[in-house]
Amino acid sequence: MAARAVVGGHRGRAYRALAWALAALLPACSSLRPVRLPAPSSEAQVHGTGVLRAGFGRADITPPPGLGLAGNGSEGRRARGHRTRLYARALVLEDSAGERLAIVATDLLATSALVQRRAAWFVEQARPDWWLGADRLIVAATHTHSGPGNFLDAVSFNLGASSVPGYDEMFAEMLVRGVARALTEAIDQLRPAEVAWGWDRLWGFTRNRSFASYVRNAPQDTPDFHAPPGIADSLRAVDPTWLMLRVDYIDALAPEGHRPAGAFSVFAIHGTTNAEVDSLYDGDIQALLERGLERHIDSLNGDGDGAGSPWPVPRALHLLANGTEGDVSPVWPAASRCPPPVLVPIGWQPGPRANHPAPAWLGARRPAVARCIASGREFAVDTARTMTRQVAALFDALGGRLRNDLTIGVAFGVLPLQGGLTPARLCEPAVGWSALGGAPDGRTRQMDWQFLGLFGPRIDDGPDAPHDEPQGCQGRKRVPVRPLQWLLTRLSAIPDFAQFTVARVGDVVLATAPAEITTAAGERIRRAVRHGLGADGETIPHVGVVSLADGHLQYVATDSEYARQRFEGAFTLYGSQTADVFADYLGELAQRLAQDRQGTRYPVPDLQVTPGPRKRILRLPQNEQGPPVTRAILPVRCAEGVAEVEWIDERPELLLPHDGPLVRIEERRGSSWVLRTWDDDP
Numbered sequence: 001m002a003a004r005a006v007v008g009g010h011r012g013r014a015y016r017a018l019a020w021a022l023a024a025l026l027p028a029c030s031s032l033r034p035v036r037l038p039a040p041s042s043e044a045q046v047h048g049t050g051v052l053r054a055g056f057g058r059a060d061i062t063p064p065p066g067l068g069l070a071g072n073g074s075e076g077r078r079a080r081g082h083r084t085r086l087y088a089r090a091l092v093l094e095d096s097a098g099e100r101l102a103i104v105a106t107d108l109l110a111t112s113a114l115v116q117r118r119a120a121w122f123v124e125q126a127r128p129d130w131w132l133g134a135d136r137l138i139v140a141a142t143h144t145h146s147g148p149g150n151f152l153d154a155v156s157f158n159l160g161a162s163s164v165p166g167y168d169e170m171f172a173e174m175l176v177r178g179v180a181r182a183l184t185e186a187i188d189q190l191r192p193a194e195v196a197w198g199w200d201r202l203w204g205f206t207r208n209r210s211f212a213s214y215v216r217n218a219p220q221d222t223p224d225f226h227a228p229p230g231i232a233d234s235l236r237a238v239d240p241t242w243l244m245l246r247v248d249y250i251d252a253l254a255p256e257g258h259r260p261a262g263a264f265s266v267f268a269i270h271g272t273t274n275a276e277v278d279s280l281y282d283g284d285i286q287a288l289l290e291r292g293l294e295r296h297i298d299s300l301n302g303d304g305d306g307a308g309s310p311w312p313v314p315r316a317l318h319l320l321a322n323g324t325e326g327d328v329s330p331v332w333p334a335a336s337r338c339p340p341p342v343l344v345p346i347g348w349q350p351g352p353r354a355n356h357p358a359p360a361w362l363g364a365r366r367p368a369v370a371r372c373i374a375s376g377r378e379f380a381v382d383t384a385r386t387m388t389r390q391v392a393a394l395f396d397a398l399g400g401r402l403r404n405d406l407t408i409g410v411a412f413g414v415l416p417l418q419g420g421l422t423p424a425r426l427c428e429p430a431v432g433w434s435a436l437g438g439a440p441d442g443r444t445r446q447m448d449w450q451f452l453g454l455f456g457p458r459i460d461d462g463p464d465a466p467h468d469e470p471q472g473c474q475g476r477k478r479v480p481v482r483p484l485q486w487l488l489t490r491l492s493a494i495p496d497f498a499q500f501t502v503a504r505v506g507d508v509v510l511a512t513a514p515a516e517i518t519t520a521a522g523e524r525i526r527r528a529v530r531h532g533l534g535a536d537g538e539t540i541p542h543v544g545v546v547s548l549a550d551g552h553l554q555y556v557a558t559d560s561e562y563a564r565q566r567f568e569g570a571f572t573l574y575g576s577q578t579a580d581v582f583a584d585y586l587g588e589l590a591q592r593l594a595q596d597r598q599g600t601r602y603p604v605p606d607l608q609v610t611p612g613p614r615k616r617i618l619r620l621p622q623n624e625q626g627p628p629v630t631r632a633i634l635p636v637r638c639a640e641g642v643a644e645v646e647w648i649d650e651r652p653e654l655l656l657p658h659d660g661p662l663v664r665i666e667e668r669r670g671s672s673w674v675l676r677t678w679d680d681d682p
Helices: 022-030 113-126 155-160 169-188 284-300 366-400 482-492 519-533 535-539 559-564 578-595
Strands: 003-007 035-037 053-060 087-094 100-106 137-141 191-201 206-208 241-250 258-267 317-322 328-330 342-344 360-362 408-416 497-505 508-512 542-546 607-609 637-639 642-644 663-669 672-678
Touching: 035 113, 053 169, 053 241, 053 258, 053 317, 087 169, 087 317, 100 169, 100 317, 100 408, 113 137, 113 169, 113 497, 113 607, 137 317, 137 508, 191 366, 241 366, 241 542, 258 284, 258 366, 258 542, 284 317, 284 366, 328 366, 408 578, 497 578, 508 519, 508 578, 519 535, 519 542, 519 559, 519 578, 559 578
Parallel strands: 100 137, 258 317, 508 542
Antiparallel strands: 003 663, 035 607, 053 087, 053 191, 087 100, 191 241, 206 328, 241 258, 342 360, 408 497, 497 508, 637 642, 663 672
């Protein structure tokens, strides 16, 4: 096969683990200016067109190299490029009476209230004739741990999500505008549609990483999803449900009168198939699942499978939001985890006059790192390929159940978490010692650390993690620097609110929360929502819980899991009753949804967040043209099935992926070159 590599012709213009301790104080004190968030609200009066309509939109939100890869704490690397592009995918639904709901799925670790509120404001400014407030907008995240940080709502989150601390205001604005672009495109694409809900159980791809905590729950919090025989206990202790909404456009020219357009899915899985030492932006297994179904839908429409087609981006769109993934990991191979760095004395010699240099952190050597990264990527590709076949089969099966008569209902609310209106069952936020060692998916260098190998602060999630006796409101949580906790939590500026939505779309109800919900906590939320719906709750076949939506407040574990104080319990910031408080509030919203009429306007209160000192991490040019660059492709090296291409290009900050392709691979067919793939295909 003759092939060539083409360099794109565009040019750009213009938790660190101990962030809770004293290291966070100095940068935080220098600039704690709060950011006031807009409060765009939907109109109370709705005017329908008499038909169900749907629209999809997509925006590339891949940043240039330089940001920290969020989700691995102190082990998170600085990004030096991308493996898959990151997108914001939007779906806007409008029923025949005019009630609306917009959903955006972003290829990010988490979302923020800042992104959700400001994106809604931008849409309001761009389309004043089309109401869409923050009360009818859900911005969710796939939860890839290989996505960028430096844009979240709290000082501590921006300091501690990776080894690159700080809040990059320019990047946060880039995300906001990307989400807004995807939404406005979806509004512009609105057209008559038919939809269908369905679900399947995908067993064997996920496991409960904190099984010792999970088994402490009461039976009603650990539902039996009827796993097939032979499934290990930790693989049974998850919600394996893949929930999907298929959307087809009504098209008189299509063979069956409708054309598959896309889908929205919810599935619980951590985005941790990549090794924690990877240094590329990557949507992880979720990105492969998004693209896999998109290419399948394109093939149904005769648009090819994405390879050899004239357009590099699939025409179909597949939004993937995360479910109750708080304690759910992919079944990654052990070879994909590199050991964290250890503190060792380099060049130490005995004797009072000998050289005694300071200890240094020593990580895995380069060949070992390469093996970890390759193992994680291989697992992600193979697993996604198998899962995509099941997901595609579900999509195809829904083609016989399409309907255009479903109705939409939305209830939105903001729960204050601190101050006079704080529910009495919540505590001042605090993180436990066990969180500092990292999650089971990726341990940090603080795990099991001991000074000179003799003694240390007992950072672990073993039997010694919880206090023997409850200590104040935080109960059994061992809190670092407890005397300074009051000061640290204020300087960390953790958001003092949580945004929630309960939305009915046909015969399925979605409940969203701005945190990572464990499997058992999610089951409590489902029960509370069904109870709030009353008689309607008994007729709802499925309640889908969407984690990491419209904000980020770390984890929410049940009180039983909290008492165990593993990673998820240690990062349940507001104490052991958080899961019940969140469930009760979502139940109240469900009750409001069952009672209120369609088109009810919910108040969108003013909010403010404190992301921390502004730091220009991305050196994006401001009206810089720069000297011209003559691109030159160096010789191509091929070995072990991998082609490696190097070329001379712009400075990294001038390479803005969302401006267009950077690299594409073309295949010789006859006398012409045909696109084979490009830099978004792993």
